[in-house]
Amino acid sequence: MIDPERLLQLVLEHAVKIEGGVVYRKYKRFRADRWYGGIATADVVGCNLRCGMCWAWRNTSFVLTAGAWMAPHEVAARLREIAKSKGFQQVRISGGEPLIAPEHLLEVIDLLSEYTFVVETNGVLINRNLAKELASRPNAVVRVSIKGATPEEFVKITMSPSFYFYRQLEALRLLIESGMRPCRDVYPAAMLGFSTEDSERRLAKALGEIHPKLPECIDVEYVILYPHVVKLMSARGLKPTRAVTPSGVPAFMI
Ligand code: SF4
Structure with missing residues (x-):
């Protein structure tokens, strides 16, 4: 089993630093991306x-070791530059x-208050305090x-304990309880590339128990068959039920 707590510690040791009270993270690249109708993106x-x-x-x-150290104001400046040059409203x-x-991210969000900041997260680290911090930021x-779609699929995909699947669902609950509007300020995405119709129904039920609107706004993700992703899946013994080619064409169903 892979331990997400251990991985968190490793990232904190190798890819996060604090200097003069400023939290730095490492970044590999900045780019304009096509998702969301156009979005400035930092990796x-x-x-x-x-x-x-x-x-x-x-x-x-x-x-853990690639990339360049960047402070929140440097990240915000690069994202703003891209958004401005492309006319994007989202980062x-x-x-x-x-x-x-999270202090790093929260500062970047605040520095880019004129843009919608899409926080793409696996949700595992969201506790009540962090949910409140995110909910207090209007952008x-x-x-x-x-x-x-289920704890079993989570274990298969991540090789981590199913406990963390429930943490993802709990994150949605905490964000809504903190005042974020379901399907507007917060919504679920779901990797359904290894799912069945039955497991998808189980996910919709679990989300509906958090808030009745959530099953209506699931952003469905399928595996994208980049060669390096195919290589990883093969090493992990994973076979998708649904996938798309890098250009977005449905690839196969098994
Ligand atoms: S897909 Fe999984 S491993 Fe990759 S960035 Fe998202 S949470 Fe992390």
């Missing part, structure tokens, strides 16, 4: 999960888990990406 180093279909595993999420941090060392929209 951060380090994640507390090891998903077997992660598109970022080679360059950022499974990595995000991708490539790894942005809520590791934050939180997208909790659930790994699989």
Whole structure:
């Protein structure tokens, strides 16, 4: 089993530093991306999960030592520059888990208050305090990406204990209880590339028990068959039930 707490400690040791009261994280690249209709994106180093279909595993999420140290104001400046030049209204941090060392992310969100900040997170690190911090930021929209439709699928995808699947669901509950509007300020995404119709129904039921609106706004994710993702899945013995090619064409069903 892979221990997300241990991974968190490793990222904190190798890819986070505090100097003069400023929290730095490592970043690999900045780019304009097509998702969400166009979004300025920073790719951060380090994640507390090891998903077997992660598109970022080679360059950022499974990595601890790559990238350059950046303070929140430097990250915000780079994202603003991209957003301005492309006319984007949205910004995000991708490539790894942005809520590791959350003070860093919260400062970047505050520095970019003129933009919608899409917080893409696996949700595992969201506790009541962090939920309140996120909910108090009017420009934050939180997208909790659930790994699989059931605890069993979560274990298969992440090789981590099912306890953390429930932490992802709990994150949604805490964010809504903190005042975020379901399907507007906070919504679930779900990796359903290893799911069945039955497991998808189980997820919809679990989300509906948190808030009746949530099953209506699941952002469905499928495996993207980049060659390095296929390699990772093969090493982990994972076979998707649904996938798409890098250009977005449905690839196969098994
Ligand atoms: S949580 Fe996201 S970034 Fe982290 S390993 Fe899983 S898919 Fe990759």
